[in-house]
Amino acid sequence: xxxxxxxxxxxxxxxxxxxxxxxxxxxxxxxxxxxxxxxxxxxxxxxxxxxxxxxxxxxxxxxxxxxxxxxxxxxxxxxxxxxxxxxxxxxxxxxxxxxxxxxxxxxxxxxxxxxxxxxxxxxxxxxxxxxxxxxxxxxxxxxxxxxxxxxxxxxxxxxxxxxxxxxxxxxxxxxxxxxxxxxxxxxxxxxxxxxxxxxxxxxxxxxxxxxxxxxxxxxxxxxxxxxxxxxxxxxxxxxxxxxxxxxxxxxxxxxxxxxxxxxxxxxxxxxxxxxxxxxxxxxxxxxxxxxxxxxxxxxxxxxxxxxxxxxxxxxxxxxxxxxxxxxxxxxxxxxxxxxxxxxxxxxxxxxxxxxxxxxxxxxxxxxxxxxxxxxxxxxxxxxxxxx
Numbered sequence: 001x002x003x004x005x006x007x008x009x010x011x012x013x014x015x016x017x018x019x020x021x022x023x024x025x026x027x028x029x030x031x032x033x034x035x036x037x038x039x040x041x042x043x044x045x046x047x048x049x050x051x052x053x054x055x056x057x058x059x060x061x062x063x064x065x066x067x068x069x070x071x072x073x074x075x076x077x078x079x080x081x082x083x084x085x086x087x088x089x090x091x092x093x094x095x096x097x098x099x100x101x102x103x104x105x106x107x108x109x110x111x112x113x114x115x116x117x118x119x120x121x122x123x124x125x126x127x128x129x130x131x132x133x134x135x136x137x138x139x140x141x142x143x144x145x146x147x148x149x150x151x152x153x154x155x156x157x158x159x160x161x162x163x164x165x166x167x168x169x170x171x172x173x174x175x176x177x178x179x180x181x182x183x184x185x186x187x188x189x190x191x192x193x194x195x196x197x198x199x200x201x202x203x204x205x206x207x208x209x210x211x212x213x214x215x216x217x218x219x220x221x222x223x224x225x226x227x228x229x230x231x232x233x234x235x236x237x238x239x240x241x242x243x244x245x246x247x248x249x250x251x252x253x254x255x256x257x258x259x260x261x262x263x264x265x266x267x268x269x270x271x272x273x274x275x276x277x278x279x280x281x282x283x284x285x286x287x288x289x290x291x292x293x294x295x296x297x298x299x300x301x302x303x304x305x306x307x308x309x310x311x312x313x314x315x316x317x318x319x320x321x322x323x324x325x326x327x328x329x330x331x332x333x334x335x336x337x338x339x340x341x342x343x344x345x346x347x348x349x350x351x352x353x354x355x356x357x358x359x360x361x362x363x364x365x366x367x368x369x370x371x372x373x374x375x376x377x378x379x380x381x382x383x384x385x386x387x
Contacts (some may be wrong), residue, residue: 033053034132035052035120037052038136041084041099042099044099045129046083047133049134049137050133050135050136051136052068052129052132053122053123054120055121055123057069057121058335058337062115063086063118064086065087065088068085068086069086069094069113069120070121072118076110082096082105084097084098094114095113096113114313116315218347218351222320222347226318226319226343227340229265230315230316232314232316234313235258235280235301236312237310237311238250238309238310239308239310251303252303252305253305255300256300256303257298257300257301259296259298260299261294262287262289262297262316263293263294264289265292267291268320269289269290270288270320271286271289271328271329272289273286273317273329273332274297274316274317275314275316276299276315279310281302282297282300283297285329299314319332320343320347322343323342323343327342328343
C-alpha cells in the first residue's frame with residue numbers, strides 16, 4: 001500500500017468515525033465524543049455548524065462556572081439538547097446562557113439546570129472550546145438531503161412523514177455502517193494481484209479482521225441496549241401543613257412510598273441498578289429482570305421539616321446480565337462505565353471463542369464462480385441445488 005493510499009484511507013476512516021459518533025449521539029440523545037451547535041447562540045466561541053469534542057458528564061465530573069455544557073433542556077428548543085455556557089452556580093442549579101445572547105436561559109422559561117440534566121462538557125484546552133469548523137454543517141446537510149428525499153418518496157406512497165427527522169438519522173447511520181463494513185472488509189481482505197506477482201488470494205478475508213468487524217457490531221448493539229433505556233427520573237413532593245391523600249403531598253417530616261414500574265422490553269436478561277438522592281431511597285436497590293419481563297421497586301420519600309415543593313431524583317442504570325448481578329452492582333459502584341466495559345469484554349471473549357470453535361482460526365474464503373461462466377449456467381446450477 002502506498003503512502004498516498006494509506007493517508008486517503010485514514011482520512012476517510014476519520015470522517016466516517018466522526019459522522020458515526022454524531023449520528024449515534026443523536027439516536028441515543030447524548031453526544032458521544034463529538035457534538036455540534038446548530039445556531040449562532042454561542043458565537044464567537046462557536047459558529048453555527050461548528051463541531052466540538054464532547055466529554056461525557058460521567059467522565060468530566062461536576063462542571064463549574066465558565067464551562068460550556070450540553071444539557072437536556074426542559075423548555076429551550078422544545079426540550080431538546082442545548083449547548084450553552086454556565087454563567088453562575090446557585091443552590092437551585094446552574095444558570096446558563098449562550099455567549100451571543102443578551103439574557104440567560106433562566107431569564108425565560110427554562111428553570112435552573114441540574115447536574116442530572118448535563119450530559120456532556122465541551123473540551124476547553126487553555127480555557128477555549130476546541131472547535132471543528134463546519135462539521136455540524138456537513139452533518140445537517142446530509143440529514144436535510146435524506147429527509148427531503150424521504151419526504152418526496154413518502155408523499156408518493158402515502159407514508160406519514162412525522163418521523164422523517166429520526167428516519168434521516170437512521171439512514172445516515174445505515175449508510176455509514178455499510179461504508180464502514182466495506183472499508184473493514186477491504187482492510188481485512190488480501191489485496192488483488194495487479195502488475196506484480198503476489199501470493200495473495202482473492203475473496204479471502206483475514207480471521208482477526210473479520211472477527212473484529214463482528215465484535216464491533218455486537219458490542220455497539222450491546223452498549224446501545226444498556227445506554228438507551230437508562231436515565232434519570234424526577235419525583236416532586238409538596239410539603240404542607242394540610243396534607244391530603246395524595247402520596248406526593250406530605251406533612252413536614254412525613255414519609256411516603258411510591259412504586260416505580262421497571263420493564264425489560266428486550267430478549268436478554270438485565271440487571272437494573274437504582275441510584276437515589278434528595279431524601280429518596282429505593283428498595284430493592286438493584287434487581288434482575290428476565291427477557292421481556294417487568295418488575296417494581298418501592299421508592300421511600302422523606303419530606304423535609306420545612307414546607308415547600310421539593311424534587312428528588314432516581315437514576316436508573318441497566319447492564320446485560322452476562323456476569324453475576326452482585327459483581328455488576330459492585331462494578332457500578334466503582335463507576336457505571338466500569339460495569340459497561342466489563343459486559344463488553346465478556347461479549348468480546350464469547351464472540352472470539354465461538355467464532356474460533358465454529359470456523360477455526362484460518363482465513364475465511366468466499367468462493368466466486370468466475371466471470372467466464374455464463375449467467376444462465378450459474379442459475380441452472382443454483383436451481384439444481386434447491387431441488
